[in-house]
Amino acid sequence: MLLTDLKKITSKYKKGLQFLFFLATAALYTDVVYAQQQNLIPYVQPFSGTSASTTLASQHIEDKTERLANTIPAVAPPFSMTQWTPQTQLTEKKCLAPYYYNNKKFYGFRATHWISGSCTQDYGSFTIMPISGQLKTNAAQYAENYVHENEVSTPSYYKLKLPRHQLLTEITASLRSGIMRITALKTDSVYILVTPNSDQNKGFIQVNTEKGEISGYNPVHRIYQGWGEPAGFSGYFFIRFKKAFTSAGVYSEGHIFKQQNISNKKDIGAFAGFKLQKGEQLIVYSGTSFTSIDAAKANLESEIKNEDFDAVLARTNQIWEKSLLQISITDTNEKGKKIFYTALYHAMQHPRLYNDVDGKYPQFDGKYQNKTINKGNYYDDFSMWDIYRAQLPLMELLKPNLANSFVNSMVLKGQQGGWLPIFPCWNSYTAAMIGDHATAFIASAYNKGIRNYDINEAYRLMRQNAFQMPDSADYLNGKGRRGINSYLKYGYIPQEDSIPNAFHKREQVSRTLEYAYDDYALASIAKDLGKEADYRQLLKRSLNYQNIFDSNVGMVRGRFSNGSWYKPFYPDHREPYITEGTPRQYTFYVPHDMPGLIKLMGGSKNLENELDSLFDKKEYWHGNEPGHQIPFLYNYTPSPWKTQMQVSRILAEEYGEGAGGLSGNDDAGQMSAWYVFAALGFYPVDPVSGNYQLTSPLFKKTTISFSNGKKLTIIAIKKSKKSIYISKISLNGRPFTKNQIRHQSLVQGGKLIFYLQDQPATL
Template identity: 85%
Template sequence: MLLIDLKYKNALKTLQCLLLLLIMHINTVSAQQQQVIPYVQPFSGTSASTTLASQHVEDKTERLANTIPAVAPPFSMTQWTPQTQLTEKKCLAPYYYNNKKFYGFRATHWISGSCTQDYGSFTIMPVSGRLETEANRYAEDYVHENEVSTPSYYKLKLPKHQLLTEITATLRSGVMRITALKSDSVYILVSPNSDQNKGFIQIDAKKGEISGYNPVHRIYQAWGEPAGFSGYFFIRIKKAFTTAGVYSEGHTSHQQSISNKKDIGAYVGFKLQKGEQLLVYSGTSFTSIAAAKANLESEIKNNGFDAVLAQTNQSWEKALSQVRISDSNEKGKKIFYTALYHAMQHPRLYNDVDGKYPQFAGKYQNKTIDKGSYYDDFSMWDIYRAQLPLIELLQPNLANSFVNSMVLKGQQGGWMPIFPCWNSYTAAMIGDHATAFIASAYNKGIRNYDINEAYRLMRQNAFQMPDSADYLNGKGRRGINSYLKYGYIPLEDSIPNAFHKKEQVSRTLEYAYDDYALATIAKDLGKQSDYRELAKRALNYQHVFDPKVGMVRGRYANGNWYQPFYPDHREPYITEGTPRQYTFYAPHDMPGLIKLMGGSKKLENELDSLFAKKEYWHGNEPGHQIPFLYNYTASPWKTQLQVSRILAEEYDEGAGGLSGNDDAGQMSAWYVFAAMGFYPVDPVSGTYQLTSPLFKNTTISFKNGKKLSVTAIKKSKNSIYIAKISLNGKVFNKNQLSHQTLINGGKIIFYLEDHPIKK
């Protein structure tokens, strides 16, 4: 009997242990599957910066990140945002957190975190009571306690109009749900947002439809000229209109259409009972009203609001959860997933569901893409550095579509564009970084496009000057003739007919990097003559390095240096920075730069000086690699120190969480990479410089089915210095990892100490 009791007790004990293990497993799985969307703070960057780093900036405009609380899936055609600014004016985002008036929901094509301008947008505003069509009369005073914002959803209660408004979206379409909080007359105002007094809108009351367009105009090169396409919209409301009409400058009419006047729009009216809901479906397109309707019918059909929301939630959860953070640092996770959200806004989807899109730099002509999708709004000077490499790492198929889109632009416009936005040539910023991006993708094995055609277009940029008409239109490298003649751009060439004039030294440095990038493809394609010439030109950065001052410096055609020399002043031959800051831009030839400087110890001293003088400017993209350059010295621990400091000082939670323009996600992508423990100093090479990871564990799921676990084992909470690294159980003694090593998956463990590990 005693033996039976013991067996029973042992079995029960075993069962209890099994149950406990099962519960632990369920809890672990549950934790792993925890949603990451709640960590995203869409208001981040919508007000003046409150980060530690921004407090010394006197110019408050430099403290605006110009992001928006965008509602749409990743890389969509149209984002939806609450609107607190009426204009499509340059450098004015549609939404600012501290504005007090709400003017509706804008279907926007604003480039997140930029100082550009919106285009082809329209706004939907629900109002109640008496019909008002002037913005200053119908605008709603609102408070943030009445709004909820996620990547896939926005809600705002309008006390004045006694309406509850909600919006969600698909790639090309949106759906708004309006709930009446009291019985009243309710009107829907739809306004094309043209600053040019252009546009068209019409009503079909019998069908319950509103449609129209807002013509797009170019920016930078050929500023104000038609861009060759419009932002089209189609709206369907499943409730009979009790009244309908159009308006301009506050004057209403019962006509059913209006065009090319100031502040035009259309209104439709309803009688709603308290608690009654109205669904407003909207489709968008860049090719036609009919396409906007087709996009809506394909993506949303007759689905209800909650079904669309669930679909978009799933899209974001899938995208964001490719990187899983396990850590008790809740604030850090908020900043991280917000950064990942910002890094997944652009480039912008341009084609309709049937593949049709506006021809690049065309005149209202359309093309159809055979496979994949067509994208635009490449803030290329910014994003080739980290944002596009992040997409190459996480979503190589998407990066492939980006490359193919660039090739199509070159074929349709005749030249590979420098900075393609608004589906046009812009000649904005400097460099020729479409080449750097394509080489970065190609060297990582992302190759599902015509590389020979891509090479032809990139080579044309690198070796030829466009004729005067094409050059004035924004095609080709600015200053290419001088660059080819002298091996640098002398100060005598003021770079006319460019948005950024002069900046000769910065152009030289960045063209040298692009030449290096093209050289890697030339070598792979067996174009030996091109390879030798381009490899030689990749060293052109040396021609603007003055060994007497140990920095880059303006130079004349006769070889003389610009006088006087102020290393820490803004100079006309430098882009958005100083000679000291730009001296460190030779990411493709660090051994050569180190030799010019006088050795690795001299590089270290110069880096120390830069940071000691507080001359490091994180808002200047060409400086983003600088903190990682200590890895090329005997003191890589200083990379770990500076990166940790920047993560803490340049980024924060809340509306003021970014120190300056997010630049289409580049600033945010920097955070994502640095927090994971590696950064692409030279993205073309396919290598990443290592630093100490921010989180206890980061798991990255790649599209090849493999996973990479990055673990930080800290001696204490404040440990930031790398003592040793193991890769898949073996000691790893290098300061860099290859792209292939990362995507092969496995386990990397960083052992971190409280004090520097000095060699």
């Protein structure tokens, strides 16, 4: 076992070193068996996270930007190429989501590639806006004042009444395409405006009056690394209507032009005009692609073609019901179920499908070159620093075949770009965050038996990141580990190395800690592949966290190349050598070697005391990822009941109903995945190990259906409503006395029973 070997290496090498009901869709279900299944879509609250947080825990946060979860009410099947959202923001600028709940203007339906819950930027998007009366092409003139009472939103459907334009709009979607139904509430002229959303005044749009089509593209630009440079692909779209035009044209900055196309000007767009009678409906079909307009058309023809709106909606409903029903809850806690299924919805947005129906996708970092995947699908938008912790492990648990495609996509990126990417978004290299967690993710999947890819090629790419420094051009492009030379030379990254060529500069201690974890992750694969020398060297390097632990203060601390410590030391302040946190918070990031950390801290009781201090000082910050494992670390102390206490508190205080239901940035579903795991009663503190730390389940009965056909039923038997503390556990009728459970034990199915009481107890 890796832990045993780690202990040996430690001994040998220690160097001090928010709810809206779903309307009128039940009649769409024709399958009798399916109709008998539990309807879970009404529990999902797509507006959750679209306004400033109103959760109890968020109210002490002074910086309001830290209270924005930045999610959107996305309409699409899970892990789609394109999500559809009502648009209340015109820009594709960084940290501005397409939709905010408190905005008052509606600008149309955006086919978006916003990374849910992020502070990045939208890209390659376009917007469809229906208006009536006189033709207007200036956004300030055609924008609709809207109220939430006119909205209905589910994962598969959005409806909005436009009072000024007297139009009822509805939208649903497939993986790569959308269908909109517009009902005229009065007899009038109706115009459809289509806008590529380029902040760089780039893009192209054309109208084909004879065929009744509009098509175009919005070029994608990079962010973080190579900021503003072309990303090597565009967001393409193809639109057709189930009714002939009466007029059409293109425009820019509110001016209408007679030509059939326009490109590379400010605020370009195209319009199609219709005459609709009261009650008449206009159907708009839209296809999207990342490779070409023809591919966008082919995607539409394959997925929707000329289907009826209700038929597409019924199919997407079924897809979501099936996905949500993988976890079935039996409980009277309706609020908890709303939060849970909303979290599961948010955890199933990304990574993003990138290939067309024929397998074609833009080559990674590829300068407008395309590749074809012959088996499975290709994905991108891996907010890796966030999602390797729980969101990707949740997919490893629920959808291993999908997780396999994720790994294979990472390998393909490495092969095409020459280096395994650190934080691949916009199908490009970035040095946006720290760590090398593609390695941690691949190891996590591999160690759980998810292995339908070329592991030797994956290992080659991971090893290259761990041992080599790219040349200057590749390094500037975002390839390789930041600060790898310093890390290899000193066993930590000293303060002298400011990490200049990265979005996050400095942060040397956090980088050291996370590289140590990634080395441990790679060591686990090296051992399995029989690469003994690599294994021992990597395992030794996994102890590098010891090199930046100052025993005099009992925490991690900035260190210079000569061994001296950074002064002054402020344990609870944001320090330049720590990523988005404090030294106290980051000290607990040694998920792979808790016994070693405990020894440095002076024993498990001291670990407990330090954890107590963190929570007593209110220094635990759930709104960001580096501390997500911390509440579960009490399982390594004499008082595991404190994990149960703190996790129960966080579930109650950090998550809620309504638009303010998330207390921090959701980060591509990581915050939401944390809730899912914690509510189930287990969490992957160290995803690579395949172990989950146990806590008390939130619901009376939960059943997880695995892809292997087996089911795990988790039961919480409570003495009262206040019971949150575990008195005993049984697994398949036998006593279970551990604080953790193996992945393979879960997916084998059976019955896991937690007996809960009002007062703490020791397992």
